[in-house]
Amino acid sequence: MKEKCTEMIKNSIDFSLKKIQQNLETFSELVPPAASENLVYQPEGNTDWTASFWVGQLFLAKEIDGSDRYDQVIENQLKSFETRLKNKVDLETHDIGFLYILSTIADYKLNRTPNSKLLAIQAADLLMERYNEKAGIIQAWGNLEDDNENGRIIIDCLMNLPLLYFASNETGDESYRDAAYRHAKQTQKYIVRDNFTTYHSYFFDTQTGEAKFGKTVQGYSDDSCWARGQAWGIYGFTLSYLYTGDVSFIETAKHLADYFISHLPADNVPFWDLIFNDGDDQERDSSSAAIAICGLLELAKQLPLSDSKRESYEKKAYEILQSLSENYTTKNVPYSNGLLIHGVYNKNGNVGVDECMSWGDYFYMESLTRFNQVWNRYW
Numbered sequence: 001m002k003e004k005c006t007e008m009i010k011n012s013i014d015f016s017l018k019k020i021q022q023n024l025e026t027f028s029e030l031v032p033p034a035a036s037e038n039l040v041y042q043p044e045g046n047t048d049w050t051a052s053f054w055v056g057q058l059f060l061a062k063e064i065d066g067s068d069r070y071d072q073v074i075e076n077q078l079k080s081f082e083t084r085l086k087n088k089v090d091l092e093t094h095d096i097g098f099l100y101i102l103s104t105i106a107d108y109k110l111n112r113t114p115n116s117k118l119l120a121i122q123a124a125d126l127l128m129e130r131y132n133e134k135a136g137i138i139q140a141w142g143n144l145e146d147d148n149e150n151g152r153i154i155i156d157c158l159m160n161l162p163l164l165y166f167a168s169n170e171t172g173d174e175s176y177r178d179a180a181y182r183h184a185k186q187t188q189k190y191i192v193r194d195n196f197t198t199y200h201s202y203f204f205d206t207q208t209g210e211a212k213f214g215k216t217v218q219g220y221s222d223d224s225c226w227a228r229g230q231a232w233g234i235y236g237f238t239l240s241y242l243y244t245g246d247v248s249f250i251e252t253a254k255h256l257a258d259y260f261i262s263h264l265p266a267d268n269v270p271f272w273d274l275i276f277n278d279g280d281d282q283e284r285d286s287s288s289a290a291i292a293i294c295g296l297l298e299l300a301k302q303l304p305l306s307d308s309k310r311e312s313y314e315k316k317a318y319e320i321l322q323s324l325s326e327n328y329t330t331k332n333v334p335y336s337n338g339l340l341i342h343g344v345y346n347k348n349g350n351v352g353v354d355e356c357m358s359w360g361d362y363f364y365m366e367s368l369t370r371f372n373q374v375w376n377r378y379w
């Protein structure tokens with residue numbers, strides 16, 4: 001893509017950088033939680049799956065303005081990720097990928113810090129413990145013995161696979177890549193439905209490897225299409241294509257993108273489940289929009305110049321970003337320490353509904369960075 005640094009992008013970057021800089025003291029050692037409360041993030045320790053979205057924003061901010069004002073906090077945060085890994089604090093989750101890609105891999109890619117590379121490989125080893133060879137899947141949540149979670153995969157996990165691809169590339173050990181590839185193929189086969197909507201999660205029998213049934217946790221119903229899951233899928237399948245060269249992943253990502261785009265309301269920011277649209281009395285999820293922008297831009301980049309979708313995905317990504325920047329930031333909520341309003345974490349559980357989401361803020365920053373300059377992925 002030819003970077004498209006318009007006034008809108010410049011103003012949105014200025015606004016976001018100021019907000020991030022205002023947060024440096026509050027989140028020097030601690031991190032923003034998954035979701036805000038009344039649009040304010042209350043600082044917490046490095047224990048949740050979302051802890052890396054803050055340091056990810058700091059790396060992006062530094063890439064944009066080149067300032068050293070972020071360095072001390074980045075250093076504090078990296079230490080905290082090292083301690084967390086050493087003590088295995090709340091790491092019984094596939095989200096190890098989110099955590100260690102945006103911290104250690106980002107640091108290694110930007111600064112070539114040897115320790116960060118080592119930590120990322122250790123994190124990949126921990127993620128590999130969740131791989132079930134029989135079913136070819138990485139279990140999403142919980143202890144591997146937990147009957148309620150045994151054999152469950154979720155679409156979000158696609159974003160965690162780059163940790164395994166990284167470990168293979170750096171060590172030459174293909175077993176990480178093989179596991180990631182098989183998991184992505186199983187996700188493609190079972191989580192993606194024939195009409196290119198997606199289940200949130202799918203269960204497998206870990207003894208026989210048999211695929212069982214789809215189930216939602218954060219979507220409206222088992223057979224609806226959770227907006228964020230679809231957005232994770234657009235970006236996630238594109239990433240698996242990049243690391244494996246399997247073009248079927250690009251085809252899948254295109255189909256998911258087309259479904260997502262055709263179910264956007266007039267203002268281009270989806271409701272929390274794509275079953276809803278204009279006229280429904282439901283919340284939007286701005287964080288899904290931010291993830292989708294990044295997925296569409298990466299997908300467009302992988303398409304041949306002759307593919308007309310390339311331009312249309314870039315155009316749609318810009319329109320979504322414009323809508324977010326105009327109507328979904330905290331610019332009129334000066335007391336908020338988040339960037340994007342109107343996100344939904346888990347509507348069914350009534351957790352983080354119509355709030356700022358820490359990953360929404362991260363992907364908003366990533367999308368601005370992608371429009372502003374040539375950017376090398378952390379993923």
Ligand code: GLY
Nearest residue numbers: 156218228229345
């Ligand atoms: N990965 C969890 C979520 O998207 O809410």
